[in-house]
Amino acid sequence: MAISFDQALGAFEPALKLRSQRAEVLANNLANADTPGFKSRDFDFHSALAKAAGNMPGALAKTDEGHLNIHGSSSGSPGLDYRTPHQPSVDGNTVEDQVEHAEFMKNALEFQTSFMLLNKKFKGLSKALTGQ
DSSP, rough: OOOOOHHHTTTHHHHHHHHHHHHHHHHHHHHTSSSTTTTOOEOHHHHHHHHHHTTTTSOOOOSSSTOOOOOOOOOOSOEEOOOSSOOOOTTTOOOOOHHHHHHHHHHHHHHHHHHHHHHHHHHHHHHHHHHH
16 A cells, blocks of 8 residues: 555645745745845645645545635645735835834744654654554
8 A cells, every 4th residue: 555645745845835825925025125225025825725625636626617726736835925004104115114124933843744744754653653
């Protein structure tokens, strides 16, 4: 019997990929905090994860023309949206250091949590394979 890692690992793998992509977007925002006219970007992690989970094996499939399309677009990267600043700056830059730092740290903690859960999943699979 073959092991399907996609089914065994669930949404942990796409969650890690999306967390790393979000970290890149937030780091880019922080790097451009002093660039005049730069517009801060971000994406909704939960909707991107739901979209990624919808493309996984075992997800709901559209079997009739009357069914609603729940998959959306099938591109691998999430859609970036512009962040609305609480206090826009005079030079047109919408990056707010405190907001970006808080979002970056929250994303880093959630990445570590996802990684820890994925590691536990692999340990459980390893124990199942060795018969412990």
